[in-house]
């Protein structure tokens with residue numbers, strides 16, 4: 001996957017805000033409650049100033065009784081409004097985080113496997129977990145505070161300006177400085193430290209994951225100290241970035257508070273001059289100054305975001321990178337269903353049942369199970385397959401041999417349409433695989449890779465992923481074919497034994513046989529097996545080869561193996577080096 005794309009903060013912000021659309025109603029409610037809450041808080045203090053005027057014997061438009069009643073009312077209402085605002089904001093934030101997680105998982109499914117094969121898994125985990133989590137700051141503590149601050153500033157400027165226009169303009173300058181200019185300056189000064197911190201966090205989790213996976217190699221070759229040193233260096237770099245972010249946050253608070261004090265004094269000074277000139281009454285001096293002093297809350301909330309926002313935008317950028325990444329191979333849908341018919345028994349495997357008769361390609365009866373012609377492929381720049389042609393006849397076992405790195409596994413992956421060839425054609429059951437729905441192709445083919453991954457679930461569920469509707473009997477039959485049933489029955493809870501409970505104790509051969517059991521259960525007409533017996537003893541190999549041989553009547557099997565004993569069951573054996581001559585080869 002590519003390096004993080006550099007988007008401007010504005011681009012990131014508008015993309016993130018765009019996601020709020022379905023929850024606009026809640027956002028408006030949060031803004032209105034927040035605005036009303038902040039006004040209540042400020043006016044409690046302003047009412048206090050009116051009370052002082054009363055005590056001083058200066059007549060005002062509000063009686064002392066009303067001042068007390070309003071102050072108590074505002075205090076009570078303020079609590080409810082604050083609660084309501086926070087509830088709405090967090091409801092929006094957590095709903096959106098769930099939605100973003102969903103979109104990221106959909107994107108990962110789209111990108112897999114081609115785009116994810118070389119991707120750092122630890123870094124990916126960091127994006128899925130902590131980066132998405134960080135967006136909570138944006139949704140719960142950024143959007144509505146910004147809108148609240150904007151509206152609040154207008155109302156307070158009008159209120160203070162009602163005493164004298166100069167006081168109103170000074171208040172506007174004060175709010176803009178505290179809420180926009182100071183945070184902008186601080187954010188500029190912090191540069192890319194947020195981005196660097198997020199990148200470092202991703203690299204550190206990737207390194208930890210890598211170290212855990214390679215624990216035995218590290219111990220065997222006494223690499224512990226070197227890895228520890230490398231981990232310490234990464235941690236130090238991360239701590240340095242974090243310390244810089246904290247310093248900036250501290251500096252931000254100090255600067256903001258100083259600027260507020262300066263503006264409070266400036267308001268007092270300006271109002272005093274206006275009073276001396278007779279342009280404003282004493283009440284105006286007191287109320288304007290107290291109003292400004294008590295109303296920086298929403299702007300301070302914005303200012304505090306200045307330093308954390310860089311970090312949030314960096315996280316947003318990494319999440320958007322995944323959402324925007326284009327898959328190398330698009331999922332194919334909406335094509336006509338394809339029939340994979342067994343020649344031996346004349347038995348058809350209807351891949352998509354609906355309207356099949358109307359869409360079936362009758363030529364498929366005669367077409368080989370699979371065919372590649374003039375196929376070339378490169379992962380990046382290095383060409384792996386060059387002008388490869390081969391026919392895989394139906395109901396045969398076709399072996400593929402060749403030296404390590406010659407592209408045998410790659411050929412199987414191309415037959416699975418995990419990657420797209422640079423040139424040439426691949427067809428299955430007579431149809432170009434570009435014309436077969438991805439879901440149909442997955443039903444037609446079983447692929448057993450060299451590595452069998454087992455999920456932290458029971459053995460039964462691990463096998464059942466190949467066919468969710470499988471009965472216990474079907475699972476047992478598949479396991480017997482894969483010569484793993486007796487082993488599973490010897491486990492403490494049999495098929496219900498959790499893979500997690502076994503820790504890492506399953507041998508390579510046991511895993512491999514579970515992988516084969518999945519393929520037998522999937523029961524696809526075209527089986528692609530990549531070194532299925534490489535980890536097995538001759539006894540288990542013999543059982544599996546017998547099962548495969550028996551499958552031949554209604555299946556086509558492509559078998560990649562370096563083992564001569566395995567290749568003995570093949571009807572046809574292709575050598576990779578020979579397939580590159582460009583002729584369509586058939587036994």
Ligand SMILES: Nc1ncnc2c1ncn2[C@@H]1O[C@H](COP(=O)(O)OP(=O)(O)OP(=O)(O)O)[C@@H](O)[C@H]1O
Nearest residue numbers: 117118379380384403404405406407408409410411
């Ligand atoms: N995702 C990938 N990105 C880049 N190169 C890759 C990728 N997967 C495989 N390769 C390279 O492509 C070449 C062919 O790999 P492939 O696994 O198909 O060979 P193979 O014939 O199956 O080898 P073996 O018999 O050792 O399993 C190798 O040089 C390998 O390093």
